[in-house]
Amino acid sequence: MSWLDAVPALVAAVAWLLVPGVLSSYALGLRGLAAWTVAPVFSTAVIAVSAIVFGKLGIAWSASAAGAAALVPAAAFLLVRLAFGRGFSPAVRPDQVKVRLAGWLGLLPALAIGLSIIVQGFRTPANLSQTYDAVFHYNALRWVLESGNASSLALGSFGSSFYPAAWHDITSLAVLSSAAPLPVAANMTTAAIAVFMWPLACLFLSRQIFGPSIPALAITGTASVAFAAFPWGLLHFGVLWPNALSFALVPIGVGAGLSILGMTTQGLLNRTAAWVLFGTTLVATGLAQPNATFSIAALLLLPGCHALVSWMHGQHRAGRTTRGLLGGAAVLALAVASWVFVHSLSRITSVKNYDRWQPFQSITAAVGEVLLNATNGRDALWLLSAAVVAGMFFAFRSRITLWLPFAHVGLAALFVMAAAVQTSTTHIFTGFWYNDSHRLAAMLPITGVLLAVGGVIGTAAKLREWAHTRELPSRMRNTRLISVPALTGALGALLLVVTTTWYQNWAVESLRMTYRAVGSSAETLVESSEQEFYSRVDRVVPDDAVVAGDPWDGSAMLWALTGTHVLFPHLNPSSGNEYLAEHLNEAATDPKVCRLMSKLNVRYAIEGTSQYWLSNPGNDSYPGLTDLSKSAGFELVEQQGPLRLYRITACDPELASHTPEPRSGA
Known part of the structure; x- marks a missing residue:
């Protein structure tokens, strides 16, 4: 612009x-x-x-x-x-x-x-x-x-x-x-x-x-x-x-x-x-x-x-x-x-x-x-x-x-x-x-x-x-x-x-x-490449669905930038959502995770690699949002470099039986 x-x-x-x-x-x-x-x-x-x-x-x-x-x-x-x-x-x-x-x-x-x-x-x-x-x-x-x-x-x-x-x-x-x-x-x-x-x-x-x-x-x-x-x-x-x-x-x-x-x-x-x-x-x-x-x-x-x-x-x-x-x-x-x-x-x-x-x-x-x-x-x-x-x-x-x-x-x-x-x-x-x-x-x-x-x-x-x-x-x-x-x-x-x-x-x-589009991962919350990926995520995720993601990798800004709802709009866990922050990647084995996901309509998860402000203790508050590619019940549907969007199938047997080809961006 x-x-x-x-x-x-x-x-x-x-x-x-x-x-x-x-x-x-x-x-x-x-x-x-x-x-x-x-x-x-x-x-x-x-x-x-x-x-x-x-x-x-x-x-x-x-x-x-x-x-x-x-x-x-x-x-x-x-x-x-x-x-x-x-x-x-x-x-x-x-x-x-x-x-x-x-x-x-x-x-x-x-x-x-x-x-x-x-x-x-x-x-x-x-x-x-x-x-x-x-x-x-x-x-x-x-x-x-x-x-x-x-x-x-x-x-x-x-x-x-x-x-x-x-x-x-x-x-x-x-x-x-x-x-x-x-x-x-x-x-x-x-x-x-x-x-x-x-x-x-x-x-x-x-x-x-x-x-x-x-x-x-x-x-x-x-x-x-x-x-x-x-x-x-x-x-x-x-x-x-x-x-x-x-x-x-x-x-x-x-x-x-x-x-x-x-x-x-x-x-x-x-x-x-x-x-x-x-x-x-x-x-x-x-x-x-x-x-x-x-x-x-x-x-x-x-x-x-x-x-x-x-x-x-x-x-x-x-x-x-x-x-x-x-x-x-x-x-x-x-x-x-x-x-x-x-x-x-x-x-x-x-x-x-x-x-x-x-x-x-x-x-x-x-x-x-x-x-x-x-x-x-x-x-x-x-x-x-x-x-x-x-x-x-x-x-x-x-x-x-x-x-x-x-x-x-x-x-x-x-x-x-x-x-x-x-x-x-x-x-x-x-x-x-x-x-x-x-x-x-x-x-x-x-x-x-x-x-x-x-x-x-x-x-x-x-x-x-x-x-x-x-x-x-x-x-x-x-x-x-x-x-x-x-x-x-x-x-x-x-x-x-x-x-x-x-x-x-x-x-x-x-x-x-302060106002920049590129920089080191420790200084920049959302780079221009991430903004492009978030635009693609917005086209994939239904309007009524909520996306979970570690806010410290920039996913907290998905809502502000595109209107796609996120589970964690703050850098610190929201009240009542702490359990998902710690255990979301255990959805296939922890029934409580599925119950909370159903209550909050969490159907997608996003994962990045860069972390903002590494020295802040809040960076350690989201262990449940890590290693999603290695967790059962997470289906990759969109990817751009290290950025990945997963559909969470662990709590829905019908989705778990469907395995689409993920789309990959530049």
């Missing part, structure tokens, strides 16, 4: 991320930058919530149903505004045209760089992510499309428990809207999140903090794609697609929270709209990947404390000291109660106790990686890091930005805990993110983008001041060439060229390692 053929899927993904949200934004009364930059929050929330409602009502998931659902919150906002008048509408005028234009034009470099990385990294739009988590996500998408149920209450283990399904909901709509193959839709949704959604969210938060500053808005887009840890890090590691979606919403939630706290510069929202947006963001992140909800809380902790102390001080000066103290105590008690409640939840406890990760470097090395924006062994970004450090110093000039350096240091501390310490004590703080250094590193660009923007603008202002102190002709000192906007543009261009030159190759190569 060519990239031109993938354009409809990309357009569909972008449309689903923006259009439903824009309807709600405009109905709420937002305009200009505000309406478009926060649209992904409303889109994600309405799509994920409607999927749950449809699942409960038994309504099949479809593009038309989701489109109709998008009209509901928009209509509700309009009715509320009509009922309550201007008291509900955001009493904030849209920015001037030149301010909006600076923001939109500033996104063009992000779009160009991001698409370049995507095209070079994916190589082709149909390449698979050859990663552990991708197996679940691909098959979960297939389950959504076949079952017509996209509810987060049903996606876990494909129909039996909770799993945040917002990414799967949006991607399934991209499939349904464009008729693109499942892997293509997954890749294009991923691209839409990284290249469109994330820069928009950063633009909103930048506008909230720096106000209608043309220089700030003009370089925010460039800064948003200058960090390797996010979005590219989560597209490479895991692969963590739902987390990428959720983290891309965090700047919007933080921006809404800052409006509530009164910590913005000529903000785009009044408090009413901010509360609506903030609540919607919590819903959206909770149904995309809940750890982003905790990211929002962590980032708003310091601004919240500042706002609370300021309010208490104001109450004291107004002679209402008792009221201030009681209010502060109430907020503190609520915070402590929330902390205790969250830590008591069994699901949170299981996430916090996730101890798969081990320290892999010293504390000094981890701190150095943060300073150089080189987390998890990435290339150092010297100029970008200098801009971030400069931004930390300039941030102390204003109460609006005062919290940023401390928040950045706090995020850095979480990364250091995960990368270099990993104890039961650090898990109290890092457990919300699975104690995973990659997820925690991906949060650093949220504050890093803002600090880099502030660093560039502050440096430009300092250069302007320096020029005015030199003995230069007045005409030269007053020229626009050394104005703050011009100097900001020049520094932004330098940052763009140098940073992308240094790190873009890493981003491309990291994606190529």
Whole structure:
């Protein structure tokens, strides 16, 4: 498939991320930058919530149903505004045209760089992510499309428990809207999140903090794609697609929270709209990947404390000291109660106790990686890091930005805990993110983008001041060439060229390692030759039959790629199917195997030779799927090199008496 053929899927993904949200934004009364930059929050929330409602009502998931659902919150906002008048509408005028234009034009470099990385990294739009988590996500998408149920209450283990399904909901709509193959839709949704959604969210938060500053808005887009840890890090590691979606919403939630706290510069929202947006963001992140909800809380902790102390001080000066103290105590008690409640939840406890990760470097090395924006062994970004450090110093000039350096240091501390310490004590703080250094590193660009923007603008202002102190002709000192906007543009261009030159190759190569069609057996789950064989298997196996296979040799992807049902859609044995994983090749001698096969309609078995991720203990979980050619009751019907498809005749005497000639491929 060519990239031109993938354009409809990309357009569909972008449309689903923006259009439903824009309807709600405009109905709420937002305009200009505000309406478009926060649209992904409303889109994600309405799509994920409607999927749950449809699942409960038994309504099949479809593009038309989701489109109709998008009209509901928009209509509700309009009715509320009509009922309550201007008291509900955001009493904030849209920015001037030149301010909006600076923001939109500033996104063009992000779009160009991001698409370049995507095209070079994916190589082709149909390449698979050859990663552990991708197996679940691909098959979960297939389950959504076949079952017509996209509810987060049903996606876990494909129909039996909770799993945040917002990414799967949006991607399934991209499939349904464009008729693109499942892997293509997954890749294009991923691209839409990284290249469109994330820069928009950063633009909103930048506008909230720096106000209608043309220089700030003009370089925010460039800064948003200058960090390797996010979005590219989560597209490479895991692969963590739902987390990428959720983290891309965090700047919007933080921006809404800052409006509530009164910590913005000529903000785009009044408090009413901010509360609506903030609540919607919590819903959206909770149904995309809940750890982003905790990211929002962590980032708003310091601004919240500042706002609370300021309010208490104001109450004291107004002679209402008792009221201030009681209010502060109430907020503190609520915070402590929330902390205790969250830590008591069994699901949170299981996430916090996730101890798969081990320290892999010293504390000094981890701190150095943060300073150089080189987390998890990435290339150092010297100029970008200098801009971030400069931004930390300039941030102390204003109460609006005062919290940023401390928040950045706090995020850095979480990364250091995960990368270099990993104890039961650090898990109290890092457990919300699975104690995973990659997820925690991906949060650093949220504050890093803002600090880099502030660093560039502050440096430009300092250069302007320096020029005015030199003995230069007045005409030269007053020229626009050394104005703050011009100097900001020049520094932004330098940052763009140098940073992308240094790190873009890493981003491309990291994606190529993940999205590939060929490679060593230990690195590649499904090679192109296996995909060809799976297409032939799909033509042989009846629609109602289930195929058993060791998922670690790639057969788990048979369902996602062709629609042919597999017994093991995960890399780990499914609950209740462990016995077949261990004893399927004993079907001719073990009656229990036949009983389970009949119950699950297992009629075929597939066998390969290559094994993915050989060091993982899960590779040893399927002894019953080995040596099928030497086992009685397995009839070879399709073969391509080392790949074999068997019809299981051991449990059916009529099939056992029939011996067809196997077909052989190249």
